[in-house]
Amino acid sequence: MLESIKEDIILSNKKSWDDAAPRFFGRTALPIYGPILPTENELNLFDDLSGKKVLEIGCGSGHSLKYMASNGASELWGIDLSDTQIEAARTLLSVVNNTKVNLFQGAMEKNPGIPIEYFDIVYSIYAIGWTVDLGRTLQNLYSYLKPGGKFIFSWEHPIHSRISQNGEQLIINKSYHDEGLQQCEPWDRPAIMNQLRISTYINELIQTGFQIEKIVEDVVIQEEIKSGDPAVWYTHKKASLIPPAFIIKCIKR
Numbered sequence: 612m613l614e615s616i617k618e619d620i621i622l623s624n625k626k627s628w629d630d631a632a633p634r635f636f637g638r639t640a641l642p643i644y645g646p647i648l649p650t651e652n653e654l655n656l657f658d659d660l661s662g663k664k665v666l667e668i669g670c671g672s673g674h675s676l677k678y679m680a681s682n683g684a685s686e687l688w689g690i691d692l693s694d695t696q697i698e699a700a701r702t703l704l705s706v707v708n709n710t711k712v713n714l715f716q717g718a719m720e721k722n723p724g725i726p727i728e729y730f731d732i733v734y735s736i737y738a739i740g741w742t743v744d745l746g747r748t749l750q751n752l753y754s755y756l757k758p759g760g761k762f763i764f765s766w767e768h769p770i771h772s773r774i775s776q777n778g779e780q781l782i783i784n785k786s787y788h789d790e791g792l793q794q795c796e797p798w799d800r801p802a803i804m805n806q807l808r809i810s811t812y813i814n815e816l817i818q819t820g821f822q823i824e825k826i827v828e829d830v831v832i833q834e835e836i837k838s839g840d841p842a843v844w845y846t847h848k849k850a851s852l853i854p855p856a857f858i859i860k861c862i863k864r
């Protein structure tokens with residue numbers, strides 16, 4: 612059971628995501644891991660996907676699952692908090708042939724009926740930081756994996772939201788050490804996400820039983836789009852100094 616305050620936050624985040632879903636249609640999806648990051652084409656973290664049973668946590672509009680299907684995955688499973696996102700994913704994936712599709716509307720902090728020790732790969736593209744309970748979420752997705760299965764996820768780098776850009780200047784406006792549930796700054800409606808340090812992600816993964824194989828903090832700044840608009844949340848100026856996002860690949864021992 613989650614504490615009632617966390618249940619309330621999940622409910623309020625669900626409403627916000629149902630409204631925001633059209634803005635995020637296909638926005639952060641494989642082969643893209645996130646803004647200004649190297650892509651899966653460069654990193655090849657998933658290796659060979661053919662015949663693999665995959666589960667996406669926070670599957671959004673289903674574009675990453677479609678990428679999985681086009682690379683040979685045999686079963687596509689996804690969970691997302693938002694009904695609107697799940698409906699979009701159902702429509703998008705309805706044209707995928709010869710691949711079993713199973714989508715759940717629900718919170719990643721709970722298991723809505725996902726099978727245990729079933730998946731070769733569990734992954735999450737820019738969604739995991741929305742969890743109100745990282746430990747519980749990691750325990751869930753660890754249980755879904757077969758022994759030796761992979762968990763790969765990307766998320767905003769915790770240093771990124773602590774530093775703001777004012778013209779050419781970068782300002783530290785929040786302590787890196789402050790952790791916990793906080794309003795997501797660029798959203799103008801209630802949207803609470805978990806601000807955690809990199810060490811917290813790593814320690815929670817280890818405590819859950821994962822073996823960390825790789826951490827990516829690299830950026831790829833394209834020459835032709837170097838002059839970013841400073842009003843935008845992710846700017847190239849900022850990315851040239853601090854990582855906007857990170858990716859972790861780990862294995863279920």
Ligand SMILES: C[S@@+](CC[C@H](N)C(=O)[O-])C[C@H]1O[C@@H](n2cnc3c(N)ncnc32)[C@H](O)[C@@H]1O
Pocket residue numbers: 621624628635636637638639640641668669670671672673674675676690691692693696717718719720735736737738741742743
């Ligand atoms: C940036 S989007 C991910 C986009 C997705 N990777 C794609 O390919 O379209 C983040 C997603 O996390 C979902 N989300 C937020 N909180 C969640 C929670 N507690 N449990 C499950 N999904 C959640 C949102 O509804 C949203 O669809």
